[in-house]
Amino acid sequence: MIFDILTLFPEMFLSPLEGSIIGKARQEGKITINLINIRDYAEGKHRVTDDYPYGGGQGMIMKPEPIIRGVEALLADKPKAQVILMTPQGTPLRQEVVKRLAQHARLIIICGRYEGVDERVRAVVDEEISIGDYVLTGGELAALVLVDAVARMIPGVLGDEEASEDDSFSQGLLEYPHYTRPREFAGRRVPEVLISGDHQAIEQWRRAEALRRTWKRRPDLISRARLSDEDQRILEKLKGTSETD
Ligand SMILES: C[S@@+](CC[C@H](N)C(=O)[O-])C[C@H]1O[C@@H](n2cnc3c(N)ncnc32)[C@H](O)[C@@H]1O
Numbered sequence: 426m427i428f429d430i431l432t433l434f435p436e437m438f439l440s441p442l443e444g445s446i447i448g449k450a451r452q453e454g455k456i457t458i459n460l461i462n463i464r465d466y467a468e469g470k471h472r473v474t475d476d477y478p479y480g481g482g483q484g485m486i487m488k489p490e491p492i493i494r495g496v497e498a499l500l501a502d503k504p505k506a507q508v509i510l511m512t513p514q515g516t517p518l519r520q521e522v523v524k525r526l527a528q529h530a531r532l533i534i535i536c537g538r539y540e541g542v543d544e545r546v547r548a549v550v551d552e553e554i555s556i557g558d559y560v561l562t563g564g565e566l567a568a569l570v571l572v573d574a575v576a577r578m579i580p581g582v583l584g585d586e587e588a589s590e591d592d593s594f595s596q597g598l599l600e601y602p603h604y605t606r607p608r609e610f611a612g613r614r615v616p617e618v619l620i621s622g623d624h625q626a627i628e629q630w631r632r633a634e635a636l637r638r639t640w641k642r643r644p645d646l647i648s649r650a651r652l653s654d655e656d657q658r659i660l661e662k663l664k665g666t667s668e669t670d
Pocket residue numbers: 510511512513514535536537538539540541542554555556557558559560561562563564565567
């Protein structure tokens with residue numbers, strides 16, 4: 426999969442995309458990340474990329490021409506790309522959106538700065554994505570979040586030991602709790618079932634814990650999750666208790 430990132434600050438991407446799983450995926454050619462400086466598409470001696478807002482007001486606006494020229498130049502290449510604008514006004518980034526975006530062969534990601542981009546940039550944008558209901562100083566951190574989340578959905582990027590199918594949100598629930606050695610730490614023991622060797626009992630415990638955790642922390646997810654009759658029965662039991670997580 427190819428990620429083309431249009432930004433005024435390409436250097437912000439270097440370290441986060443070099444190490445660990447993403448760095449390895451790049452080295453192995455499973456993903457390609459191209460950093461494109463929007464300034465390269467600006468004209469004039471000073472290659473200006475921003476200007477004052479019409480109508481007055483505070484802050485600067487990113488000019489439309491350099492961004493649109495950059496997108497159009499990228500669109501001339503294959504494979505076909507989905508153009509994404511990072512903006513707090515976009516579709517909230519959820520795991521189902523991440524999975525859908527991972528189906529594309531190529532994403533072109535536009536990072537805004539200042540007060541955002543000239544409205545006419547939206548003419549070349551397929552979709553707008555927000556990473557949450559808060560405002561960042563620029564789209565670079567948001568683009569990094571998007572690239573990281575999408576890249577780990579690409580087949581082969583995660584090893585077996587990092588498999589994602591039980592992750593939070595992948596089945597509509599938060600993930601169950603994890604434990605590693607030692608068996609007892611500061612008077613707290615690992616739940617007996619996890620050291621029982623009974624795989625069926627472990628699976629049942631994990632599912633019940635995932636349900637309990639989601640019900641306590643994110644009841645909004647429960648109402649959208651696909652639940653079995655057994656899940657419903659576990660939930661009914663939980664609702665009858667006053668336990669806290
Ligand atoms: C200071 S913000 C502009 C916010 C804009 N004035 C507004 O109120 O909608 C500058 C840039 O940061 C990026 N950005 C900020 N918050 C974001 C978020 N929650 N999700 C995605 N991108 C964000 C966008 O690219 C945006 O153009």
